[in-house]
Amino acid sequence: MSSETLTSLAMLKVQIDRGGDYLDYLVPFVLQILADRKPDPVTADVICSFIKEDFGLIIPQPAVQIVLRRIARKHLIELKDHLYHIQGEIPNPGIAIERAAAIRHINAVVSGLMEFSKQTGIVLETEDEATNAICGFLSEFNIPCLRAYLRGTALPDLKDKRNSDIVLVGQYVIDLQQKNPERFESFLVMLQGHMLANALLCPNLDQIPKTYKSATFYLDTPLLVRILGVEGEQRKDAVSNLVRLLKQLGAKVDAFSHSMDELIHVLRGAAEHINTPDGRGAIILEARRSGISKSDLLLLAERAEEDIVRDNIDIIETPAYDERFRRFEIGEEAFEKALDDEVTYYNPKARQNDIRSVRCIYVLRGHSRPSSLEKSCATLVTSNSGFARAAFEYGNKIEQSRDVSSVITDFSLANMAWLKAPMGSPSLPRAEVLAFSYAALRPSRELLDKYLNEIDKLERKGRISVRDHQLLRSSTSAQEELMKLTLGDDSALTEETVIETLERISAAIRLEETDKVIAEAQAHKDTKEKLEAEIADKCKIQENLYWRCDNAARQITRFCGILLFILLFTGIVRELFGFIDQHAIIWWPLMLASIFMLGFSLLHYANGTTIRSTQDRLHRIILTFLLDRESKLIGFDIRKATD
Numbered sequence: 001m002s003s004e005t006l007t008s009l010a011m012l013k014v015q016i017d018r019g020g021d022y023l024d025y026l027v028p029f030v031l032q033i034l035a036d037r038k039p040d041p042v043t044a045d046v047i048c049s050f051i052k053e054d055f056g057l058i059i060p061q062p063a064v065q066i067v068l069r070r071i072a073r074k075h076l077i078e079l080k081d082h083l084y085h086i087q088g089e090i091p092n093p094g095i096a097i098e099r100a101a102a103i104r105h106i107n108a109v110v111s112g113l114m115e116f117s118k119q120t121g122i123v124l125e126t127e128d129e130a131t132n133a134i135c136g137f138l139s140e141f142n143i144p145c146l147r148a149y150l151r152g153t154a155l156p157d158l159k160d161k162r163n164s165d166i167v168l169v170g171q172y173v174i175d176l177q178q179k180n181p182e183r184f185e186s187f188l189v190m191l192q193g194h195m196l197a198n199a200l201l202c203p204n205l206d207q208i209p210k211t212y213k214s215a216t217f218y219l220d221t222p223l224l225v226r227i228l229g230v231e232g233e234q235r236k237d238a239v240s241n242l243v244r245l246l247k248q249l250g251a252k253v254d255a256f257s258h259s260m261d262e263l264i265h266v267l268r269g270a271a272e273h274i275n276t277p278d279g280r281g282a283i284i285l286e287a288r289r290s291g292i293s294k295s296d297l298l299l300l301a302e303r304a305e306e307d308i309v310r311d312n313i314d315i316i317e318t319p320a321y322d323e324r325f326r327r328f329e330i331g332e333e334a335f336e337k338a339l340d341d342e343v344t345y346y347n348p349k350a351r352q353n354d355i356r357s358v359r360c361i362y363v364l365r366g367h368s369r370p371s372s373l374e375k376s377c378a379t380l381v382t383s384n385s386g387f388a389r390a391a392f393e394y395g396n397k398i399e400q401s402r403d404v405s406s407v408i409t410d411f412s413l414a415n416m417a418w419l420k421a422p423m424g425s426p427s428l429p430r431a432e433v434l435a436f437s438y439a440a441l442r443p444s445r446e447l448l449d450k451y452l453n454e455i456d457k458l459e460r461k462g463r464i465s466v467r468d469h470q471l472l473r474s475s476t477s478a479q480e481e482l483m484k485l486t487l488g489d490d491s492a493l494t495e496e497t498v499i500e501t502l503e504r505i506s507a508a509i510r511l512e513e514t515d516k517v518i519a520e521a522q523a524h525k526d527t528k529e530k531l532e533a534e535i536a537d538k539c540k541i542q543e544n545l546y547w548r549c550d551n552a553a554r555q556i557t558r559f560c561g562i563l564l565f566i567l568l569f570t571g572i573v574r575e576l577f578g579f580i581d582q583h584a585i586i587w588w589p590l591m592l593a594s595i596f597m598l599g600f601s602l603l604h605y606a607n608g609t610t611i612r613s614t615q616d617r618l619h620r621i622i623l624t625f626l627l628d629r630e631s632k633l634i635g636f637d638i639r640k641a642t643d
Contacts (some may be wrong), residue, residue, distance in 0.1 A: 003106055003131050005056030005155060009138070009193030010102035010186075011095065025196055026067050028093040029055055034077070035090040042077055042084035044068060058156055063200045105186040110134065112183055116172045121485040121492055122164055136161045137169035138194045140436065143201065143412045144389065153198065164487035170440030171484060173433060181531055192422070192429050199419045209374040210420055210616070212251035216364075219243075219255045219313065220357060220382035221262045223410060227311055228300060230267070230292070231282045237427075238435035240311065242414045245425040247312060248547060249417060255308065256360055258318045262353050263308075264301045271297035277473065280448060282439075289476040318356070319363045358391055361406040370404045373416065380407045388412075411436075423627075424546040427539040441483050447490045451482060454498050463495070468502055477505045549626035557619045 012025050033050045034042065044061040047068070051059050068084055071077055078087040110130045117124040124130045135155055142153040176184035202208065219227075219239075227243075229236040243253050266283070271294045273279035274287055287297065300307075305315060357380050364378035373379065382388055391407035411432060418428050443451065452473065459469045472478045481504045486492040 003103075003110065003127065004054070005135060006106045006110075006131060006190055007099055007102045008055035008057050009190045009197060010105055011098045012193040012196045023063065023067055023070065023200070026059065026063065026200055027070065028095055030064065030067050030071065031076075031090060031093040032095045034071075034086060035092050038086060038090075040085055042068065042086060052156065056156065057197060059197075059200050063202075102189075105189060108183055109186050109190070112176070112180070113169065113172050116175060117168060119484065120168055120171070120487060121489075121497075122168060122487055124168075132160060133162075133165035133169050134190070136165045137173075138191060140166060141191065141194060141198075141411055141415070141432070143198050143415055144385065144392070144409070153194070153201075155194070155197075164489050164492075167440045167483060167488040170437035173437040174441070177434060178528060181535075188430060188433065191433050195415050195418060195429060196422075198415055208372065212246060212249045212374055212417070214375050214377070215373065216252040216254060216376075216378055217246060217413065218316070218357070218361070218378065218380050219253065219259070220380060220384070220387075221259045221266065221353065222383045223381060224255055224259060224263045224304075224308060224313075225266060225283065226383070227313070228263075228267075228304065228307060230270075230286060230297070230300065232286050232290075232435075232438055234431070234434040234438045237431040238414070239410065241425060241428045241431045242410060242417065243311065243313065245414075245417050245421070245428060248424065249420055252314070253312065254314045254316045256318045256357060257315055258353060258356055260305055260308065260315055262350075264304050267297055267301035267304060271295075271301070280445070282442060285442060285476060285479070288474070319360050354387055358406050365406075373404050373408070373413075376404050378406075379404065381410050381413055382407055383410050385409050421546065421550070424543060424550065426542050427536070430535075430539075440488070441480060443479055443483055444488060444490070447482075447486065447488060447493065448479075450490050450493050451479075451498070454493065454495060458495060458498060463499070464502060471505065472498065472502055475505060477508060478502075481505055545630055546627070549623055549630055552626055553619050553623040556622050557615055560618065561615065 008029070011029075029051060030047055033039070033047060033054060036054075037050055039046045039050070044064040047064045048059055048061055051057055051064070068077065072079055072084060075087060076090055077084045110127055113130045113133065114124045114127070117130075124133060139153050139155050139161070173184070173187060176187060223239050225231060226235040226239045246253050270279075270281065270283040270287065273281075274284050274292075274294050274297065283297075286292070309315065361378045361380050365376070368377060370376035380391075388405065388407045388409045392405040395405050414428060414432055418425055455464065455469055455472045458464045459466065464472070478501055481501045482493075482497070485497050485500060
């Protein structure tokens with residue numbers, strides 16, 4: 001795949017720092033095509049083809065059609081006989097400068113990945129291989145299982161997508177975050193650009209509400225586990241950022257009582273197996289890595305509900321299944337079959353809890369059929385993409401979920417929520433990519449089983465000692481080195497791979513014993529923590545500044561609407577009863593209001609302008625003004641902060 005795709009994602013990120021809405025991000029790309037290619041006639045199909053060819057992105061025709069209408073309002077193209085034609089000279093949007101800057105960032109990331117791959121079991125020899133690996137990684141951050149979106153990702157289809165590439169790039173991302181913060185920020189620019197591109201996949205962008213005030217989201221058990229931090233700080237940060245953003249956008253975030261029961265059961269089960277040789281799973285691996293004991297997990301299970309509520313998540317009693325709700329319940333056999341096609345359950349009880357959660361969503365939706373996620377009174381949020389796909393496929397047959405699936409993934413929701421206020425949650429993409437990358441470091445159950453069998457055979461053959469066997473079995477560093485050598489591919493695991501893993505962790509242990517290495521590691525840790533604290537402070541300043549200005553902008557917009565309503569109402573009364581003299585002070589404001597309404601009516605007739613779109617545009621103008629003013633007052637450029 002061409003590096004143009006990654007470059008275009010980086011340029012998309014630049015557009016958001018200039019304000020505007022989703023479709024404004026695409027305007028410079030279309031203008032550049034009009035200026036360079038000069039197509040005649042100008043059709044959405046032709047523009048989509050050129051966007052894919054010149055910028056490496058797949059954008060649906062409905063989004064491009066809306067952009068063409070906006071450009072037509074600026075009299076740059078003209079509609080004749082149902083086709084657009086270029087009218088006059090198209091101003092060059094100057095994408096070349098932004099492209100040159102983006103290419104420098106992308107080249108550094110790509111060459112860095114090629115160099116990093118030399119430490120792993122799969123070496124990327126060419127830039128094309130490295131680019132394909134990065135695109136494969138980014139394609140995991142998509143929006144599946146929502147009918148409103150025509151595709152899951154704006155990236156072109158990848159023919160040679162490999163799971164090993166996703167693991168490799170995940171390891172590379174973590175390495176950048178720890179050792180090269182500047183290049184890590186360049187990678188984040190690509191991720192944010194991809195998240196912005198996802199917005200362009202929805203054909204009804206101009207009709208999507210700006211908040212989630214009518215929506216309620218119920219968190220699945222795995223997300224509740226992550227909020228408690230027992231699967232690592234990275235995953236906790238990702239879910240916490242999502243919950244905070246949803247709350248700021250007016251949504252309710254709840255959890256079912258049976259999910260809480262399952263959470264407590266999972267924690268207690270992990271506590272029972274933490275000290276056993278066969279203990280595995282994300283909770284146990286993280287506990288061993290961070291030194292959490294059995295008693296710590298048991299104590300966490302006891303206070304789990306209290307901790308969840310403290311994170312502003314309400315626990316809702318699971319709806320009872322009496323005859324009143326019988327017509328809303330799902331067909332368990334049909335849904336179980338859909339689940340079995342998508343998800344492998346090692347615990348049958350987990351499958352029953354998933355079915356129960358989906359049934360609760362249908363009960364809460366009742367007769368309603370939400371047309372958008374923003375208007376859904378109940379949606380389950382899960383980290384299991386297979387579970388979400390199964391619910392989506394089953395929901396195609398059920399009226400209550402044909403437009404909005406009963407289950408969506410946490411990243412899908414995070415992406416869509418972030419798009420409503422990117423500058424209001426600048427840390428969310430960072431948290432999401434780190435959570436995903438750290439998850440990629442964890443070996444699958446199949447790889448772990450094969451690995452344990454291999455070290456058992458090596459001990460029986462006498463190739464490793466009892467101490468080596470214990471080190472390979474219990475050390476979390478051994479599993480990390482194993483993932484570097486195999487990149488999660490169990491076919492790459494051999495006896496020699498295990499021996500090399502042992503040699504690497506033994507060498508690492510010897511290095512760690514030297515005072516010099518320890519001192520350097522501590523200094524590096526202090527520097528990293530200081531840098532992360534500075535980044536977190538900047539994100540917090542930006543977040544607080546954005547939401548304060550957003551609130552003020554909404555109040556001003558609301559005041560203007562109320563004032564206009566009063567003027568118009570008074571004008572109507574005057575026309576009916578005629579008690580306001582022409583010389584009265586209020587007469588001129590009434591005349592201005594009448595003129596405004598006449599102009600607005602003409603705009604509505606000519607361009608389809610609505611009161612809602614006008615309010616949104618006024619809100620954006622006021623918000624941009626307030627952000628610029630506040631930024632100058634505190635000496636902190638909120639737009640530069642997101643670069």
